[in-house]
Amino acid sequence: MQIKIEAIQIxxxxxxKKFRTEFHTEAFSGSTSEVFYAITKTSSYLYVFDYGVVVFANYDPLAKDEFIKIIKNYATTLVDLNLFEEYRIETDVALHKIIVKNDYVIVPQIDPSILRIAMLNTGQSVALEYYEVLTDELITSSKHYILELEKRGKLSISKTNLLKYIGKVLNVKNSIVDNLYILDDPNLVWDHEELDLLNRQLKANFDINTRFKDLDYRLQIVEDNLTLFTDVLNVRESSRLEWIVIILILIEILIALFFHR
Incomplete structure (x- = not known):
């Protein structure tokens, strides 16, 4: 038996909370940040995360498309980046342990707990890919300003646009910080050695921890660049104010000379 897992950043x-209230299917497990469904009628599984990811397992394509239309009603901002990850679970009754491969895992038998762990890590991988895309865009845009500094010795960006750029960076960073829990181990692995091993192997397989550290490092680079840009603009603003003061003083002197003739 083989089960296909598909994770999509929607x-x-x-x-x-609103989705769980209005989606009339009993949840297998869940919390304020995620909900997992084991649909026995179709032997399919569904995992929804509040960071915008949906993971399907053994889902019919038509049913998957229909659900995506439904879940979009509970989205804040839709993501149109075609971000998805596929994985699969195969069964071998002759096995006495779980074996994790690069793009699939072999288990003695399927059960909801194993599916949940595999779907969780697949969903985490897609979420990290989304944040990697966002940080890549920020780094690319900051490189443009760095090259401008190198070639012209000044920045052409206005203070307003810089503040917008800073806001965008902080918004991405805050979003990542808010979702730090995606790296947390699920409660069901705490007292289950086999599931804990599966979870750790899948994290290693998807490079979850390594990718998150790299993501944090790249965000730090962007923040350092922002500090530099802010300092350059502050110098520019100070210079402009100095010239305004000088001009006002000159005007005042000229007026005084004119009226004292």
Whole structure:
């Protein structure tokens, strides 16, 4: 038996509380930030995360498309980047342990807990990819200003646009910080050695921790660049104010000389 897992980044976030209230299917497990469904009628599984990711397992394509239309009603901002990750689970009754491969895992038998762990890590991988895309865009745009400094010795960006850029960077960073829990181990692995091992192996397989550290490092680079840009603009603003003061003083002197003739 083989089960296909598909994780898709659909939005920046979902309103999980409202979704759970209005989606008339009993949840297998869940919290304020995620909800997992084991649909016995179709032997399919569904995992929805508040950071905008939906993970399907053994889902019919038509049913998947229909659900995506439904979940979009609970999204804050839709993501149109075609970000998805696929994984699969295969069964081998002759096995006595779980074996994790690069793009699939082999288990003695399927159960909701194993599916949940595999779907969780697949969903985390997609979420990290989304943040990697965002940080890449920020780094690319900051490189443009760095090259301008190198070639012209000044920045052409206005203070307003710089503040918008700073706001965008902080928004991405805050979003990542808010979703730091995606790296947390689920409660069901705490007292289950086999599931804990599966979870750790999948994290290693998807490079979850390594990618997050790299993401944090790249955001730090962008923040350092922002500090530099802000300092350059502050110098520019100070110089402009100095010239304004000088001009006002000259005007005042000229007026005084004119009236004392």
């Amino acid at each position: 939005a920046e976030s979902f309103n999980i």
